[in-house]
Amino acid sequence: MLTKTESEQRIARLQDGLRGQGIDGALFIYPIDIYYFSGTRQNSALFVPAEGKPRLMVRKSYFRAQAESVIDDTRPFPSSKEFASQFPPKAKRIGFTFDVAPVQQYQYYAKLLPGVEFVDVSPLNRELRSVKSELELERMRESGARLCGVFKEVPGFLKEGMRELDLAAEFEYRLRKAGGEGFVRMRAYNQELFQGLAVSAGAGNPGFFDGAVTGRGLSNASPHGASIDAIEANVPVLVDYTGVFDGYIVDMTRMFVVGRLAPELQRAFDTSLRIQQHLTENLKPGAVCEDLFAQAADIAESAGLARNFMGAPGENAKFVGHGVGLELDEFPVLAQGFKSQLRAGQTIAIEPKFVLPGLGVIGIENTFAVAPDGGVKITDLPDDIAFV
Known part of the structure; x- marks a missing residue:
């Protein structure tokens, strides 16, 4: 309040x-x-x-x-x-x-x-609005803790053969039971989101949503998020959800696999972690947003994954982090052309992801607060891939 x-x-x-x-x-x-x-x-x-x-x-x-x-x-x-x-x-x-x-x-x-x-x-x-007070940061920490609690439950209900939609429904049921409000407010025109997405084989489908991963969705009128496709063994499952509590949004992604992960996907995931670590260490007041994006892109390029970074080749999003708070698309944005400097108290979802056509989608996302010594993790759950 x-x-x-x-x-x-x-x-x-x-x-x-x-x-x-x-x-x-x-x-x-x-x-x-x-x-x-x-x-x-x-x-x-x-x-x-x-x-x-x-x-x-x-x-x-x-x-x-x-x-x-x-x-x-x-x-x-x-x-x-x-x-x-x-x-x-x-x-x-x-x-x-x-x-x-x-x-x-x-x-x-x-x-x-x-x-x-x-x-x-x-x-x-x-x-x-981009700079959060201590009261706002406390509310976001609470949102992060509740969302992490739901993510912890995923290995208990993720099964081979279940539909993406069933996985999403199980997650959303638990999120709602935890008090999730569900209203993912966005400022950008023509953008919409139903809480998040749980996607696997169809994760790399391109779409309207301004992000790295869109999913197939359920129809041409709702072309985003989970589909009725079955989850297969050895195919990565990306679960990317917002937690909205008392109006405040946090955003996170974790990876799950039923079985084993192809070496190319594991290498891409390791690159995601390196990008996240670099950005976290440099999430300090005074850092220039577009410089951080360029540094992330350089790491992807050095790993030979530039064309797969933040989207399918040719459909790449030109950012690697976005402000969150009462809306999902707040300032600042770690993006090409965003020249502003970071300020202490800003909260940013960092989401380095890769789309490898024919293999799957993989990456990580966490919400951080900008601080003098680097980013402070708000979605405090281990980043490891969960093998089911």
Whole structure:
């Protein structure tokens, strides 16, 4: 639960950023942004002035928002005629999250606030949210512990001949029983994910999802994740799941094999571990994101696996790590062209994976916190392949 003190600290940092950019305030309409600052995910709009107290205007449920919100000025959403009066007259440049706000909503609020210039505060918002407080880190550690608890159970129910879908269902059942909320929020347009994926022979199928592994899925309308294909002996099984608890997401992958693993796959897995180890040691404040990606790619190339790194040849994803928190695709991103420097308290899922057509998919993924001495592992479970 968000405390009033933590909310005030988040809002103060936002206000510093607004003033630094000459913006008079910010209007948030995206639910998870509102939750981050207010502690409630109810249908509402949050206005944060560059100076002064924020105001939360609630459509539904106002009664629940009253109980949950730590914003002192929490009130019912005003009528269209009264909306402009909720803003200070001097607020002429107002921030808006262009990255997630539909054009229809932009036009709606522009009509309610004539004469106001809306400016994009998406980068500012995402940078602020990327650095986790100790309260957030504690919640992510708890999410990691619960997710690891489910992963530990996999060798007990993974069997040769079971469908990928059955493996996924068993995992998801236990994850839900552990309190997993299931809502894997993503900011990117046209991306979606149902908790995670458990895939084997069809793991290397290319697809829309912006990641190294997609899976076959269940239909053309749902072309991601587990399929009805049977799990075969001596074929690697990749289990990649998110754990979402109290809104906070951690992301991890572990490998399982019924039988033996081909030497080429074992070599690729060992390369994944080397990449992860290198990145973990360098996950320090000041490290440049694109440099870390380039270093990971160099390790893959030196192992003769460059064309298989982070996807099937020709379908390679151009990243090796992504920020996680209240969303699966937060800042920072260890990716080509991402020139920002790491900051202490950022949380990143590092996922070096390889797709070897005809053999299978293999790799590792863990969530880490950026710290002065290198990454601190949040999904604290041994990385070894589990042979069943």
